[in-house]
Amino acid sequence: MNKKRIVIALLSLAMGVSYSWAQTASSIVEDFKPTPVNQPGSQFPQVNSEGRVRTQILAPEAKRVQLDIGAVKYDMVKDANGLWTGESAPQDVGFHYYQLNIDGASVPDPGSLFFFGACRWGSGIEIPSNDQDMFAVKDVPHGHVHEVLFPSKSTNTSRRAFIYTPPGYEKETSKRYPVLYLQHGYCENEYSWPNQGRANLIMDNLIAEGKAKPFIIVMTYGMTNDISFGGLRNFDIKPFQTVLVDELIPYVDSNFRTLADQKNRAMAGLSMGSMETKSITTNRPEVFSYIGLFSGAMFNPEEVKDKSTVKLIFQSCGSKERPDGVKQSTEALKKAGINAVSYVSEGTAHEFHTWRRSLHQFAQLLFK
Amino acid sequence: MNKKRIVIALLSLAMGVSYSWAQTASSIVEDFKPTPVNQPGSQFPQVNSEGRVRTQILAPEAKRVQLDIGAVKYDMVKDANGLWTGESAPQDVGFHYYQLNIDGASVPDPGSLFFFGACRWGSGIEIPSNDQDMFAVKDVPHGHVHEVLFPSKSTNTSRRAFIYTPPGYEKETSKRYPVLYLQHGYCENEYSWPNQGRANLIMDNLIAEGKAKPFIIVMTYGMTNDISFGGLRNFDIKPFQTVLVDELIPYVDSNFRTLADQKNRAMAGLSMGSMETKSITTNRPEVFSYIGLFSGAMFNPEEVKDKSTVKLIFQSCGSKERPDGVKQSTEALKKAGINAVSYVSEGTAHEFHTWRRSLHQFAQLLFK
Numbered sequence: 001m002n003k004k005r006i007v008i009a010l011l012s013l014a015m016g017v018s019y020s021w022a023q024t025a026s027s028i029v030e031d032f033k034p035t036p037v038n039q040p041g042s043q044f045p046q047v048n049s050e051g052r053v054r055t056q057i058l059a060p061e062a063k064r065v066q067l068d069i070g071a072v073k074y075d076m077v078k079d080a081n082g083l084w085t086g087e088s089a090p091q092d093v094g095f096h097y098y099q100l101n102i103d104g105a106s107v108p109d110p111g112s113l114f115f116f117g118a119c120r121w122g123s124g125i126e127i128p129s130n131d132q133d134m135f136a137v138k139d140v141p142h143g144h145v146h147e148v149l150f151p152s153k154s155t156n157t158s159r160r161a162f163i164y165t166p167p168g169y170e171k172e173t174s175k176r177y178p179v180l181y182l183q184h185g186y187c188e189n190e191y192s193w194p195n196q197g198r199a200n201l202i203m204d205n206l207i208a209e210g211k212a213k214p215f216i217i218v219m220t221y222g223m224t225n226d227i228s229f230g231g232l233r234n235f236d237i238k239p240f241q242t243v244l245v246d247e248l249i250p251y252v253d254s255n256f257r258t259l260a261d262q263k264n265r266a267m268a269g270l271s272m273g274s275m276e277t278k279s280i281t282t283n284r285p286e287v288f289s290y291i292g293l294f295s296g297a298m299f300n301p302e303e304v305k306d307k308s309t310v311k312l313i314f315q316s317c318g319s320k321e322r323p324d325g326v327k328q329s330t331e332a333l334k335k336a337g338i339n340a341v342s343y344v345s346e347g348t349a350h351e352f353h354t355w356r357r358s359l360h361q362f363a364q365l366l367f368k
Numbered sequence: 369m370n371k372k373r374i375v376i377a378l379l380s381l382a383m384g385v386s387y388s389w390a391q392t393a394s395s396i397v398e399d400f401k402p403t404p405v406n407q408p409g410s411q412f413p414q415v416n417s418e419g420r421v422r423t424q425i426l427a428p429e430a431k432r433v434q435l436d437i438g439a440v441k442y443d444m445v446k447d448a449n450g451l452w453t454g455e456s457a458p459q460d461v462g463f464h465y466y467q468l469n470i471d472g473a474s475v476p477d478p479g480s481l482f483f484f485g486a487c488r489w490g491s492g493i494e495i496p497s498n499d500q501d502m503f504a505v506k507d508v509p510h511g512h513v514h515e516v517l518f519p520s521k522s523t524n525t526s527r528r529a530f531i532y533t534p535p536g537y538e539k540e541t542s543k544r545y546p547v548l549y550l551q552h553g554y555c556e557n558e559y560s561w562p563n564q565g566r567a568n569l570i571m572d573n574l575i576a577e578g579k580a581k582p583f584i585i586v587m588t589y590g591m592t593n594d595i596s597f598g599g600l601r602n603f604d605i606k607p608f609q610t611v612l613v614d615e616l617i618p619y620v621d622s623n624f625r626t627l628a629d630q631k632n633r634a635m636a637g638l639s640m641g642s643m644e645t646k647s648i649t650t651n652r653p654e655v656f657s658y659i660g661l662f663s664g665a666m667f668n669p670e671e672v673k674d675k676s677t678v679k680l681i682f683q684s685c686g687s688k689e690r691p692d693g694v695k696q697s698t699e700a701l702k703k704a705g706i707n708a709v710s711y712v713s714e715g716t717a718h719e720f721h722t723w724r725r726s727l728h729q730f731a732q733l734l735f736k
Contacts, residue, residue: 039488040557040593059473063429082472100475104450105427107468107475114482114489120407121482137526142517144531147562149510158505163512170623173541189408194515225408255538 028052028087035112037095037126042111051090051127053098055109058083062103069098069125092320093129094353095196097122115196119187119225124196129353133205134360135198140208141167145200150251154242159220160190161248163256164200166207166214176257178215178264178367180290181244182359183222183273190221196352202360212363215266218252220244224272235272237279245284262309266366268292270355278303285309290366294358295321295350298329301336312365313340316358320349341365396420396455403480405463405494410479419458419495421466423477426451430471437466437493460688461497462721463564465490483564487555487593492564497721501573502728503566508576509535513568518619522610527588528558529616531624532568534575534582544625546583546632546735548658549612550727551590551641558589564720570728580731583634586620588612592640603640605647613652630677634734636660638723646671653677658734662726663689663718666697669704680733681708684726688717709733 032046032054045055059065060082066073067086076086097117100109108114108123115124126132143166149158166177182199184192193199199217206212223240253260267288269277274296281288282303289311293299298315313333315326323344333340343361345354400414400422413423427433428450434441435454444454465485468477476482476491483492494500511534517526534545550567552560561567567585574580591608621628635656637645642664649656650671657679661667666683681701683694691712701708711729713722 041487057473057475059471061431061471062473063431063471065473102470102473102475103427103429103431105425105430105433105470105475107425107470107473107478108482110475110488110490114476119409120478122478137517139519139526142526145515147513147515147568149505151507158507158510200515 035126037113037115037124039111039113044111045109045123045125047125047127051093053088053091053125053127054085055100055111056083056085057100057102057109057111059102064101064103066101067098068101068106069096073101091125091127092348092351092353093127093132094348094351094356096125096127096351098125099123116189116191117187117196131357135201135205135356137201138205138208140204142204143167143169143200143207145194148251148255150248152243152247154239154247159243159248161218161220161252162190162194163219163252164194164203164217165256166203166216168214169216169257173257176259178213178259178266179252179256180215180217180266180268180363180366181249181288182217182219183267183269183276184219184224185269185271185273185296186224189225190219192352193217193219197356197359199359202356203363206360206363213367215363215367216252216256216258218248220248222269222273222276224276235275237276237283240276241280241283244280245287249287262286263289263311264367266290266292268294268314268359268362269296270294270358271296271350290314292316292358292362294355294362298326299333299338299340300329301332301338304333304336304338307336307338310338313338314343314358314362314365315340316343316345316354316361318345318348318350318354320347321354403494405481405483405492407479407481412479413477413491413493415493415495419461421456421459421493421495422453423468423479424451424453425468425470425477425479427470432469432471434469435466436469436474437464441469459493459495460716460719460721461495461500462716462719462724464493464495464719466493467491484557484559485555485564499725503569503573503724505569506573506576508572510572511535511537511568511575513562516619516623518616520611520615522607522615527611527616529586529588529620530558530562531587531620532562532571532585533624534571534584536582537584537625541625544627546581546627546634547620547624548583548585548634548636548731548734549617549656550585550587551635551637551644552587552592553637553639553641553664554592557593558587560720561585561587565724565727567727570724571731574728574731581735583731583735584620584624584626586616588616590637590641590644592644603643605644605651608644609648609651612648613655617655630654631657631679632735634658634660636662636682636727636730637664638662638726639664639718658682660684660726660730662723662730666694667701667706667708668697669700669706672701672704672706675704675706678706681706682711682726682730682733683708684711684713684722684729686713686716686718686722688715689722 032048065076065084076084112123146163274293278297292314295317330340330342345357348354400416433444433452444452480491514531642661646665660682663685698708698710713725716722
């Protein structure tokens with residue numbers, strides 16, 4: 001794309017006018033392929049080697065159809081049969097939520113699988129990355145993801161959790177395992193880590209490579225979406241802390257073969273889940289010894305009450321977020337004598353590929 | 369709806385013209401409520417006490433928006449703000465797939481959760497029934513649904529199965545359980561029974577009531593959708609039979625605490641899954657002793673090779689399907705000395721409520 005086109009595009013965006021990428025068709029690399037998160041048999045959406053997304057939808061009577069991804073709406077173009085086609089600008093590697101806009105209606109793309117993010121189930125797309133092998137389905141032993149409904153007196157409900165048990169868990173019936181409690185972000189839920197996060201496949205592969213100790217991962221809904229709009233400051237950790245520490249952990253410890261003590265328990269979370277992790281591990285230091293904060297909260301050394309009980313503080317973000325903040329905070333923790341590790345995901349922003357990579361790094365440091 | 373309106377509606381349908389239910393607004397009972405399968409926080413779709421579905425979508429620039437359910441497209445009506453609202457005719461109780469049509473584009477309703485049926489993930493709706501309590505989430509012990517990836521040499525893939533283990537399975541580590549292999553229908557997949565089928569909740573409740581013995585349920589993809597269009601006659605059972613009997617059953621028997629013999633193994637399926645069940649239990653009589661055929665295949669007495677090894681043949685369908693066929697076939701089996709049971713689901717057709725009820729009945733007869 002030349003400078004003139006960039007100026008036109010930026011002006012169009014600034015003026016609230018959608019910019020038609022069809023104008024740049026000659027510059028698009030024509031090596032689009034259907035993605036691994038398409039609906040079974042669906043030829044669209046597709047992604048090319050530049051990371052552009054192309055999709056199609058039949059809408060013969062529509063006046064305007066747009067592909068809405070990365071906070072930009074790209075006009076699609078109609079052919080004589082009423083089939084609309086359009087492409088986005090190149091996207092960062094990894095997973096992104098997106099939708100279509102048909103004559104003003106925001107709807108999922110029926111060609112994609114659906115994922116929970118942005119506070120709803122909607123379309124997702126996978127842009128190939130050079131490290132996607134870390135969550136590929138390989139011919140290795142696979143753990144199980146258990147969907148459980150655990151009793152919660154404090155909320156008077158049966159609540160869902162997904163529990164990853166590592167390969168061999170069902171057979172080695174005398175072995176007990178450490179546990180990581182892993183939280184999603186705001187407007188996501190307990191499906192986010194096993195689905196778009198690919199937590200189970202990341203673990204299967206790490207364990208097969210001998211890079212991580214086998215452990216259990218527990219993923220439940222962090223009640224993050226129940227706060228009122230703009231109310232992050234008013235978020236009260238107590239109700240979720242009660243569910244997690246006083247209800248879910250006892251359930252897991254009595255229904256799974258866990259090593260049920262502080263030194264064998266970790267908590268981590270992404271974005272708002274990292275804020276929850278920081279609060280809960282601070283409030284209940286006798287429960288967790290390993291702490292992971294992905295793209296959000298960070299610790300100051302003076303916030304760590306008892307350094308002797310903290311085995312690890314891992315802090316990470318994408319290179320397109322605030323990597324300097326993560327690095328500086330981690331250096332300060334190290335100087336204070338705390339075992340702290342920072343990680344920066346190259347070329348990614350506040351999105352799930354940053355968090356997959358963060359889990360991939362963090363998991364290798366746990367329970368060793 | 370009076371006779372004149374019925375005639376108009378039928379004529380409209382016959383002429384391929386959509387009939388606007390807005391014309392009958394005065395006759396619609398205004399007690400619509402959001403449904404249990406709505407997206408979190410979504411106020412639409414809604415269902416009223418007549419079983420009508422009402423939904424809304426903002427589409428300010430659209431010319432025509434329709435609610436497409438039960439093979440009928442109902443015109444929706446636009447207000448001054450571009451918000452479209454529309455209602456369907458009363459639907460049968462239970463679960464139905466549906467979609468929206470926006471200026472010719474068939475898309476999921478973003479207000480609903482998504483289910484796999486009609487060969488794709490799309491919108492689903494739940495019409496209240498007088499027996500919906502059978503799959504309600506109650507304060508009873510809950511089993512787990514394990515997502516597993518099992519190795520399949522014959523297809524050179526890791527294949528997904530969902531495996532229900534009953535309440536207590538994780539704790540009573542010396543107990544072994546019988547197993548039901550449960551198949552979905554054409555254009556459905558391994559998610560269909562645990563999601564819209566609610567198989568795990570039906571079992572949790574039956575076990576809590578003491579009406580069913582605790583057993584394991586295994587649900588995997590029946591490869592039903594891989595046949596070419598119109599090719600049911602060309603469907604070859606062999607590839608799936610190999611996956612199920614020679615790969616999945618050994619995996620389950622070595623990874624779960626099963627009672628691994630013929631008298632503790634059942635197979636059932638709905639629609640095309642019932643055809644698979646009939647073929648596989650006929651081809652491999654040494655593997656299964658209990659057989660459930662929901663809305664599809666039926667046995668003639670002469671097709672049962674060795675009556676002594678068949679403990680039960682259960683045949684069912686909805687009252688809006690061919691209940692006489694099911695009853696007659698079952699009577700013939702009984703006369704031939706086979707333990708056969710028929711069941712007819714009152715007021716339902718070839719849909720999931722028929723199959724939930726069938727499982728609810730069948731489960732009470734198993735392994736006793």
